[in-house]
Amino acid sequence: MCNVNRSEVFKANEVSVYHVMNRTTRGTYLFGVEPVFGRDHRHRRDWFKERMALLARFFCIDVLAYSILSNHWHAVLRNRPDLAAKLTPREVAIRWLSVTSRAKCRNKNGGEITESEIAQIVNDPQALEERRARLSNISWFVRQMCQTLSRRCNKEDEVTGHLFGSRFKMNRLPTEEEILAGMLYVDLNPLRAGLADALDDFAEVSISDRLQTLDGQAANLESWLAPLELEGEVDGKKVVIANKLTTAQIEEQARKREALNERLGCIPMKLEAYQELLWHLAIQSRPELQASDRLPASIFQSPMELGGKTVNLEVLIERHAKMGRRCKSPLDRHTRDAINRRLAAGRISAPLDNTWSTV
Numbered sequence: 001m002c003n004v005n006r007s008e009v010f011k012a013n014e015v016s017v018y019h020v021m022n023r024t025t026r027g028t029y030l031f032g033v034e035p036v037f038g039r040d041h042r043h044r045r046d047w048f049k050e051r052m053a054l055l056a057r058f059f060c061i062d063v064l065a066y067s068i069l070s071n072h073w074h075a076v077l078r079n080r081p082d083l084a085a086k087l088t089p090r091e092v093a094i095r096w097l098s099v100t101s102r103a104k105c106r107n108k109n110g111g112e113i114t115e116s117e118i119a120q121i122v123n124d125p126q127a128l129e130e131r132r133a134r135l136s137n138i139s140w141f142v143r144q145m146c147q148t149l150s151r152r153c154n155k156e157d158e159v160t161g162h163l164f165g166s167r168f169k170m171n172r173l174p175t176e177e178e179i180l181a182g183m184l185y186v187d188l189n190p191l192r193a194g195l196a197d198a199l200d201d202f203a204e205v206s207i208s209d210r211l212q213t214l215d216g217q218a219a220n221l222e223s224w225l226a227p228l229e230l231e232g233e234v235d236g237k238k239v240v241i242a243n244k245l246t247t248a249q250i251e252e253q254a255r256k257r258e259a260l261n262e263r264l265g266c267i268p269m270k271l272e273a274y275q276e277l278l279w280h281l282a283i284q285s286r287p288e289l290q291a292s293d294r295l296p297a298s299i300f301q302s303p304m305e306l307g308g309k310t311v312n313l314e315v316l317i318e319r320h321a322k323m324g325r326r327c328k329s330p331l332d333r334h335t336r337d338a339i340n341r342r343l344a345a346g347r348i349s350a351p352l353d354n355t356w357s358t359v
Contacts, residue, residue, distance in 0.1 A: 009170050010138060013081055017064065018138055019182040019323070022146070022168035023072040030153060030163060032070025045204040047152060048073065051145050056224040058095040059144075060084040060136040064179070064226050064266045067189040068204040074186040076179070077138050078226070078264070084136040089128055093121040096131040099144050142168050171323075180267050180306060181319040183274075184281055191282045191289075198294035199278055207278060210271055228274060229265040268307040276304055280313060281320060 010018065024030045031044050045068045052075070056063050060080040067074045087095070097113045121127055134140040150163035173179045183206075190202035200208045209225055267274075279299050283289050304311045 006139060006170070009172055010079075011172075012079070012133060012137060015078065015080060015082055017076060017078045017173045017179050017182070019074070019076050019171045019173055019186070020138065020142060020168050021072060021074040022142075022164045022166075025162050025165040027071050027165070029070040031068060031073075041153075042070075044149070044153060048145075048149055049204055051148055053224040055099055055141055055145055058098050058135070059141050060087075061138060061141050062226040062264060063206075063224060065183040065186040065206040066204075067186050067202075067206070069189055069193060069195065074189060076173070076182050076186055076266075077141065079136045079138055080264075081133075081136040084132050087132065087135070089122045090118060092128060092132045092135065093118040095135055096121065138170070176267055176307060177316075177319065180269070180277075180311075181316060181323055183266065184277060184316075185320055185323045187278055188281055188285070192285050197289065197292055199275065199282075201294070207275075211275065226264065226266055228271050229268055269305065273304040273311075276300060277311065277316070281317065284317060 010016075029035065030041055031048065032042055033040050048068050049066075052063060052066065055061075060083040062078040062080060064076040064078060065074075066076070084092075094113060097117055121131060146164060146168075153163055154160055171182075173182045187199070187205055187207040190196035190205055191199070196202040200211045202208060206225060209223075210228060275296075276299055279289075279295065289295065
């Protein structure tokens with residue numbers, strides 16, 4: 001079966017949400033611990049996360065969810081051509097130059113963006129509009145992310161070649177229900193793969209970042225991860241600037257946010273309800289987690305609503321399973337090893353069904 005053309009999936013001029021994923025070449029554990037030689041590459045997950053966060057600052061693309069595992073990664077991204085259209089020519093040039101390699105210029109100018117580089121883009125209308133379109137294009141976002149990561153990993157391993165096996169997969173999520181299912185699927189990756197026993201037990205997944213907001217009273221508006229819900233409040237809490245900016249700096253950033261309307265929520269759901277849904281689906285895949293002391297005592301005690309309507313768990317589970325089949329792969333050796341280690345340590349009371357997917 002041939003691959004679907006990107007143009008049939010990605011709508012460059014529409015604000016839409018997409019589930020994207022990719023695997024390392026030959027399924028090797030280039031972001032984890034190699035089972036044969038024992039080399040530990042888990043520090044590369046931090047490289048991946050740092051690069052994604054940097055690109056999210058300059059691209060007009062929102063990161064709704066992500067997970068970085070040993071041999072593949074997932075993300076739920078939203079393109080924002082509406083924001084790209086409002087950028088001035090100079091802003092377009094600076095944003096683009098901030099994320100490209102510019103190797104010759106870095107050697108000459110220490111990495112600083114020069115006026116001549118900006119003028120070269122601003123004074124060329126065709127080049128300017130091409131780069132404006134790229135700033136809200138998910139393919140260019142992934143390209144800038146993966147190419148930089150590939151070069152860094154190859155340099156560390158002293159090799160050349162591809163880091164990822166093929167082009168990344170992309171599926172459009174047209175409705176709020178599909179977006180919810182996609183985010184749940186991505187956030188549950190570590191638990192379903194046997195690499196974690198709780199939602200905040202794995203660092204390189206978006207739910208781990210989001211749950212940190214439940215531990216304090218402040219929501220960081222400068223975070224690169226899109227807020228779960230944004231309608232005057234963030235996750236049910238009053239908005240507070242969680243940094244040490246001066247009043248003038250805060251007002252300036254507020255004006256910029258208002259001018260570009262740059263923040264959109266992911267789904268109309270409170271973080272507490274989203275957390276409960278994650279535990280529901282985690283227990284569906286791993287029933288032994290019901291006995292875990294990591295399961296919050298207050299869970300499953302309040303109705304879960306999406307946009308004011310109670311979530312139908314049966315429909316959500318079916319949609320979640322369908323999304324899993326789109327990325328289905330057999331239970332790999334890395335996952336079996338992770339499960340066996342937990343069985344040996346007494347952390348899992350029952351073996352897992354070997355039919356569920358690892359992605």
